[in-house]
Amino acid sequence: MGDLVIGKIINTTIVSWKIDINSAYTATLHASTVLDRSFNPLKDDIRRHFEVGDIIAAEITAFNRTRDPVLSLKGRGLGKLRRGRIIEIIPAKVPRLIGRKGSMINLIKNETNCRLIIGQNGRVWMSGKTLEIELLIERLIRKIEKEAHTSGLTDRVKELIQEEMKNLEVS
Structure with a gap:
């Protein structure tokens, strides 16, 4: 419990939403936890x-x-994700994508000036200033996923980011 996940709304009931969280289980988000005031299912349309x-x-x-x-949306950075792109990776590779003390995710965020949210369920949401930057981030994530077991990966990723960002500035 307490894991951050990225989910997709797949159904609405009168009192909750059903969420695909890339799992064998479908998650539930109760309307009463989303709405700050008292919730009346007879009056309130949660689809709003x-x-x-x-x-x-x-x-x-x-x-x-x-x-x-x-699920709950109470917490910093939780809620509806607008714009951006989602990709899926093998959930077992999530710790390597985050890095020791957040080193890998912070490297990517700082060098590309993007927003990244990594769910423990293997879904990654990204939002960059341009489509080219988002595509670069996706390539970086795929590289990290593929080479997670190798040493020196952080340095290789940093070099690749700097090289690619230079190319994007020229274009």
Whole structure:
């Protein structure tokens, strides 16, 4: 519990949303946790907040094998993700993408001036200033995923970013 995930709204009920979190389980986001005021399902239409197809960053607050995961949007950076792109990686590679003490993700963010959210479910949301930068970030993430087991990866990624960013400035 407490894992950050990136999910896609796949269904709406009168009191909640069903979320695809790239898992065998479908997660639930209760309307009462999203709306700050008292929620009345007879008066309030929750579709005004999220629609099927919307992408969200959320935290898992409850889960056991007898019940689907329950999500929350209470927390910094959580909520609906606008613009940007999503890619999926193998969830086991997420720690390498983040890096020791956040070193790899911070390297990518700082060198490309982009926003990145990495879900523990293997989904990565990115938003760069241009499509070219987002495509570069995707190539970097694929490289990290493929070469996660090799040494010197951070240095190779840094060199590649600097080289590619120079090329983008020239274009």
